[in-house]
Amino acid sequence: MERDARIYVAGHRGLAGSALKRRLEGDGYLNLVTRTHAELDLTDQRTVRAFFEKEKPHYVFMAAAKVGGILANNDHPAEFIQSNLAIQANVLHEAWRNGVKRLLFLGSSCIYPRDCMQPIKEEYLLTGPLELTNRAYAVAKIAGVEMCCSYNRQYGTRYLAAMPTNLYGPGDNYDLASSHVLPALVRKTHEARARGLDRVVVWGTGKPRREFLYSDDMADACVTLMKLPDGEFDELLRGPNDFPLINIGCGEDRTIAELARAVASVVGFRGRLEFDASKPDGTPRKLLDIGRLKALGWSPRIGLETGIAAAYKDFLARETGAGKKTNETFEAKT
Numbered sequence: 001m002e003r004d005a006r007i008y009v010a011g012h013r014g015l016a017g018s019a020l021k022r023r024l025e026g027d028g029y030l031n032l033v034t035r036t037h038a039e040l041d042l043t044d045q046r047t048v049r050a051f052f053e054k055e056k057p058h059y060v061f062m063a064a065a066k067v068g069g070i071l072a073n074n075d076h077p078a079e080f081i082q083s084n085l086a087i088q089a090n091v092l093h094e095a096w097r098n099g100v101k102r103l104l105f106l107g108s109s110c111i112y113p114r115d116c117m118q119p120i121k122e123e124y125l126l127t128g129p130l131e132l133t134n135r136a137y138a139v140a141k142i143a144g145v146e147m148c149c150s151y152n153r154q155y156g157t158r159y160l161a162a163m164p165t166n167l168y169g170p171g172d173n174y175d176l177a178s179s180h181v182l183p184a185l186v187r188k189t190h191e192a193r194a195r196g197l198d199r200v201v202v203w204g205t206g207k208p209r210r211e212f213l214y215s216d217d218m219a220d221a222c223v224t225l226m227k228l229p230d231g232e233f234d235e236l237l238r239g240p241n242d243f244p245l246i247n248i249g250c251g252e253d254r255t256i257a258e259l260a261r262a263v264a265s266v267v268g269f270r271g272r273l274e275f276d277a278s279k280p281d282g283t284p285r286k287l288l289d290i291g292r293l294k295a296l297g298w299s300p301r302i303g304l305e306t307g308i309a310a311a312y313k314d315f316l317a318r319e320t321g322a323g324k325k326t327n328e329t330f331e332a333k334t
């Protein structure tokens with residue numbers, strides 16, 4: 001990517017998009033194109049077409065999506081599949097029509113089968129049934145991967161689909177009704193400490209294993225990929241089973257119980273952690289195989305405890321800054 005390239009970061013105020021923007025600006029890419037959701041609704045085909053025709057970006061990072069935790073996905077599957085299919089179809093199509101040089105489409109590790117072998121290799125895509133709670137979202141993201149593949153094959157575009165593991169970091173969503181497990185645990189233990197409670201109830205048995213990557217590490221991996229020389233980039237596009245697919249993770253997982261203890265330690269909560277086994281655990285294990293990424297010389301820099309401490313600092317700053325009330329709900333989701 002040339003320093004003066006016009007780079008569109010879709011979803012630049014979200015967890016992933018804000019990390020990408022920070023990283024690109026830090027690298028001296030100053031010709032970034034951004035729009036808030038209010039300024040540009042990516043589900044609206046006509047306005048997306050007008051935007052691309054006016055801005056003519058050279059590169060696109062696709063970090064705009066309707067995203068949520070297990071509860072939101074389970075309760076609103078129609079919204080998750082409709083919004084994500086529309087956003088992807090509009091952006092990927094207009095990127096092709098307007099001659100975008102490279103596009104990085106962000107999906108998620110939930111595209112892989114619920115019970116697939118671990119660690120999860122890219123080639124396991126479409127080899128088994130999906131987890132039911134977020135199947136609508138996963139199917140939309142799989143359609144996005146297939147769109148990347150199909151546009152590359154038919155139109156010669158250079159669209160790469162990157163699948164990050166669970167992300168956390170500055171600007172995360174701490175609303176207990178829609179957040180992922182790590183930010184939900186941060187809010188719950190913070191509120192329990194603030195109120196002097198002696199216990200925090202965590203959804204599920206605490207036994208499922210999950211992998212967590214700090215958002216700045218994810219951005220580092222994405223920018224590394226987009227800066228690859230043509231030969232290496234094109235090699236990635238000829239991915240397993242023809243899918244232009246690459247996993248982004250840290251290569252290690254922890255149980256939810258270990259994660260909850262790490263969060264409690266950072267927050268300074270000294271009470272008990274109770275596990276409510278009547279609540280769903282979700283997929284038993286989800287660890288990505290990051291062999292393809294490592295082969296390019298990439299590795300993560302921010303360890304879990306360091307990352308949680310940085311995320312908690314951001315959480316505290318935002319809580320104080322916004323003067324927000326604490327949330328009454330005390331159920332964390334896995």
Ligand SMILES: NC(=O)c1ccc[n+]([C@@H]2O[C@H](COP(=O)([O-])OP(=O)(O)OC[C@H]3O[C@@H](n4cnc5c(N)ncnc54)[C@H](OP(=O)(O)O)[C@@H]3O)[C@@H](O)[C@H]2O)c1
Binds near residue numbers: 011167
């Ligand atoms: N968070 C994770 O743990 C994780 C893990 C793996 C992969 N990912 C992937 O990373 C991508 C981004 O996720 P995230 O966690 O950064 O989500 P996020 O924090 O919710 O950010 C999503 C961004 O997309 C924007 N957006 C949503 N609908 C839009 C629309 N119709 N038009 C324009 N903008 C729209 C949002 O704007 P508003 O907030 O204003 O609606 C927000 O800025 C997703 O593809 C997701 O699958 C995330």
